Amino acid sequence: MLTERQLLILQVIIDDFIQSAQPIGSRAIAKRDDVKYSSATIRNEMADLEDLGFLEKTHSSSGRVPSERGYRFYVDHLMSPFSLSNKDIRRIHTMFGEQLMEFERVVNKSAQILSDLTNYTSIILGPEVFETELKQLQILPLNKHSAVAILVTNTGHVEHRSFTIPVELDPSEIEKTVRILNEKLQGVPIYKLNQKIESEVVTLLRKHTNNFKNTYDYIQAALFSEQPAKLYVSGRTNIMNQPEFKDIDKVRDLFSAIDEEGEIAPLLRSHNQGVNVVIGHENELEAMKDCSLITASYTLGDEHMGTIALLGPTRMDYSKVVSLLNVLSGQMSKTFRAWYQNS
Amino acid sequence: MLTERQLLILQVIIDDFIQSAQPIGSRAIAKRDDVKYSSATIRNEMADLEDLGFLEKTHSSSGRVPSERGYRFYVDHLMSPFSLSNKDIRRIHTMFGEQLMEFERVVNKSAQILSDLTNYTSIILGPEVFETELKQLQILPLNKHSAVAILVTNTGHVEHRSFTIPVELDPSEIEKTVRILNEKLQGVPIYKLNQKIESEVVTLLRKHTNNFKNTYDYIQAALFSEQPAKLYVSGRTNIMNQPEFKDIDKVRDLFSAIDEEGEIAPLLRSHNQGVNVVIGHENELEAMKDCSLITASYTLGDEHMGTIALLGPTRMDYSKVVSLLNVLSGQMSKTFRAWYQNS
DNA sequence: ATTAGCACTCAATAAGAAAGAGTGCTAACA
DNA sequence: TGTTAGCACTCTTTCTTATTGAGTGCTAAT
Secondary structure: OOHHHHHHHHHHHHHHHHHHHOOOOOHHHOOOOOOOOHHHHHHHHHHHHHHHEEEEEEOOOOOOEEEEEEEEHHHHHHHOOOOOOOHHHHHHHHHHHHOOOHHHHHHHHHHHHHHHHHHHEEEEEOOOOOHHEEEEEEEEEOOOOOEEEEEEOOOOOEEEEEOOOOOOOHHHHHHHHHHHHHHHHHHOOOHHHHHHHHHHHHHHHHOOOHHHHHHHHHHHHHHOOOOOOOOOEEEEHHHHOOOOHOEEEEEEHHHHHHHOOOHHHHHOOOOOOOOOOOOOOOOOHHHHHHHEEEEEEEOOOOOEEEEEEEEEEEEOOOOHHHHHHHHHHHHHHHHHHHHHOOO | OOHHHHHHHHHHHHHHHHHHHEEHHHHHHHHHHOOOOHHHHHHHHHHHHHHHHEEEEEOOOOOOOEEEEHHHHHHHHOOOOOOOHHHHHHHHHHHHHHOOHHHHHHHHHHHHHHHHOOOEEEEEEOHHHHOEEEEEEEEOOOOOOEEEEEEEOOOOOOOEEEEEEOOOOOHHHHHHHHHHHHHHHOOHHHHHHHHHHHHHHHHHHHHOOOOHHHHHHHHHHOOOOOOOOEEEOOOHHHHOOOOHHHHHHHHHHHHHHHHHOOOHHHHOOOOOOOOEEEEEEOOHHHOOOOOEEEEEEEEEEEEEEEEEEEEEEOOOOOOHHHHHHHHHHHHHHHHHHHHHHOO
């Protein structure tokens, strides 16, 4: 168990380091008004804190730097709540107050605000389309050879795919199939569509349409293929302003991970309640060993919808980021409830 | 006018530098089998080529490096046609041979192929939606408060927007308005929609619907707002492999330009016939002064549709990139003609 | 328990020396 | 007259070596 004095010193060091990115020496701490001890005393305490694993040295005679364990302790026990500036608050409210918003736009703007206000990189994971319900299915012929298939969900999500019409398919057959599918499948969650079709619609289709198998196969291939949730990234270049990312190789590895389809998304999908902080090597990805990833869920009613996150160096302004994510995820949830909740 | 020998030496230097990224000395050139002159002779010629502005030195006793003017001359007069490897050709054909392709997918895959095969960053400018024609307009209520508006063009492009239904709007009015708009506006180019409505549809709407102004305003705001052509970027990190981009500040400036909405797009929009090469300071953007941007159009029939481009250091493999862009833009055009051309 | 004092460590910076790649120029050569 | 050998010179790169300064750990005094 840490003494009061140790807690104070640890907090001071971490707060300072988050600002300066420079190792902190005992003298610098002793000079502060809120610390009443001599540098020698502080040196002793720092040595103890290092033994306990909360601090590190960059070399044998350098000042101290927080270890990952130190950050973890800070986040869990020490961090003081951050009050966002009025300017920042106003900016957020202005955005959510805008008329004529739309899902993609809300998400994009939110990502932008997050990265702008923090100078870190923001990542937002969109909703899993598969958990929403089918509202409408439509197939619209464009010309002799091609058509576009459009699927709309109850959240206003629109999925579409163009495809070439095989010659052997009769347009009227397609139309009939689509009509039947629409009638029977409204309100069914997307991920249950296939199952539902198998169990209840197939027989009906077989009875009412010719060449059933072919038509249906085609529609299914065009629309019901697994569509991964979308990632929105903003402020990529902010990372490059951080002194710990002066090295181009580090940046490249990190960027590769972000751009690599499916590397980052799983990290955002583990959605505990509230705000989640993953520090340095706690991250599964090698490229993120010098980063922290802070995530928060946004919801539709009580259901998890997606995740918003900020990616920065382990030396992050945790307090500010956590508050900001709290505020923003709340605003997003509120907005979506107002839009989509049938009431 | 350059002598044969000068041409040879210039070509050798540029070819070599494109591979090695190192200044070339006279001795290295003299050693090559295809050059029959002594290093002293070559030194003299190099001095002349430098006076003419085709070569530069990095410092007074260094080897020579091509100047931007040198690259320009190389691209315009010296470059030998590149034959893509069979493997590369096959990869392209495999992709375009795939079943069930769709516009976004073709573009994304093309961007990926471009960046993979060149190790540069590829940028594709999507089609201007505004030049395509309206196929269908639809408004689909999701629940009491909100609806989604969907606009489909003759190229299978789907534009959609969710919006909140104001209480004073009667759903049946919306429906009626949409029906009339659909009837009258099919086949009209998107950019002419507003004009056409003013001139031909307004009176009709006023006659058949109540509260006309309000309904129409709303639909218009939801759908007909200017939607800029989309940018697809692939292989961002490739830039960081280039030795001329070891400096993080340079990379940040370039990335900022790429990510900045509307910085890059205009550069891709100046679409001459064929392949276009813009070298170093010929680029308008300060951040791109060490880069070359090579662009090519893809078309629908004879109409320009969009642009594909590769961004790399001025020391680019121009020959390979030009061939590749030629092949790929051709394939894309062919594909889109097969899909969309009514015949 | 706290602190003053001091020897010690290590990174960062600067200055000098040596090596090496490449040039420009001059004079000799075919 | 065009080409080439030779050589002094320039500038970068790399390696030492010395110096400075921030900061520590330990001991002894308070």
